[in-house]
Amino acid sequence: MALFLEEVPLNTHYSFRSKIDVLPHIIVPWHYHPEFELIYIEKSQGTLIVGDCIDKFTDGDMIFLGPNIPHVMKNEDSYYTKNPNLFVTAKVIHFKKEILGDRLLDLPEFHKLKFFLKNSTRGFRIHGKTKLRMVELFENLHDSKGPERIILLLQLLNVLSNSEDLSNLASEAFVESFKHSSNQKLYQIYEYVSKNFQQKIDLEAAAKVAHLSKTAFCRFIKSKTNKTFTEFLNEMRINYAIKLLVEGKLSMAQIAYECGFNSPSYFNKQFKSHTGLTPQEVKKQS
Incomplete structure (x- = not known):
């Protein structure tokens, strides 16, 4: 199967997408997209592939992905047996760098955030206290409206850009090979x-x-x-x-x-x- 370029649909009333998925199993194939992606897996188990990283995911995991990195999540085989007790619940945010604007990111107050976004090309797994704080902010974002949505997104990104509770996923060699x-x-x-x-x-x-x-x-x-x-x-x-x-x-x-x-x-x-x-x-x- 060829790598699939996912077109992330956007509501005309919003500058970025936030959604809650409740599914029998994950159905998106090996794909990439120009948006940053933040995923909170409330309930689901399976295999995560980000670039050349192969890992497991389970209930409560949180992942941040930079633009254009190939990735896929596949549930364990038991999720495809139509067992009503097995299902996926995930909260997802997609956004493009353009919504933040170069001028904003060039401000000295945004130095850490700009650095974080630049270095997210390998993808991150989010751990510890950072994840707990992120879950709190996630709860508020989906139902937010107006400027509050942007404020909450910036709060999420600010928490990440100041965190040490992050571990890389794809290798540097993988990212370099795809840059060229x-x-x-x-x-x-x-x-x-x-x-x-x-x-x-x-x-x-x-x-x-x-x-x-x-x-x-x-x-x-x-x-x-x-x-x-x-x-x-x-x-x-x-x-x-x-x-x-x-x-x-x-x-x-x-x-x-x-x-x-x-x-x-x-x-x-x-x-x-x-x-x-x-x-x-x-x-x-x-």
Whole structure:
């Protein structure tokens, strides 16, 4: 499936969109859009993919995404069985930088906010006290009208721009590769790998996704990411493994297989090569 450019509809009475979704399951495909996006997941569980970051999401999670970063959220399989007890409740805000205006952001009082927006291209997960404060403001925004809507949006952004309760999602390498390329093939490769990294990925099958020969595919990946395809694939797997190690719910062997490695020993070797630490050392630090 090609990367989908989402057209975010806007009510003519408002300068930005806020909505509450109540759905059986999330239905938006792998997509991007020019708007900033703030998502509060009141109730839902599944897998979150932002660029080359693969993570889990669950009830109470909050995400902030900069413009044009490819992302998708997919519920766990149980959400697609028409179980009435499983459903999605999410609050979402979309806004463009233009509504704030360059002159406003150039004011000294807005220095931190301007810096935050500029550095949101990797996306952020929001934690701790910041998230609790954001939830309070979210409650008021949806029903607000007139200038109060803009004031509440600025309050939300002010809280974020002064927070240390943020963790990046996509890697710097991913963001840099897309700064210099609008190539649909690269989007297709990222989508294919992010959906299939937990199983064996054959080089020939991956090359077919991009409609390239194996030789041309390897050259293409190297030119866009400065990595071989194996390095590119293993990096995505190890980034996911780190998140599973922090969760602490699975054994080392289970994590190795969950991330697509065919043996724990190979997983340990690649993990140490990529991070400089063993999986056990990372787990102790978490």
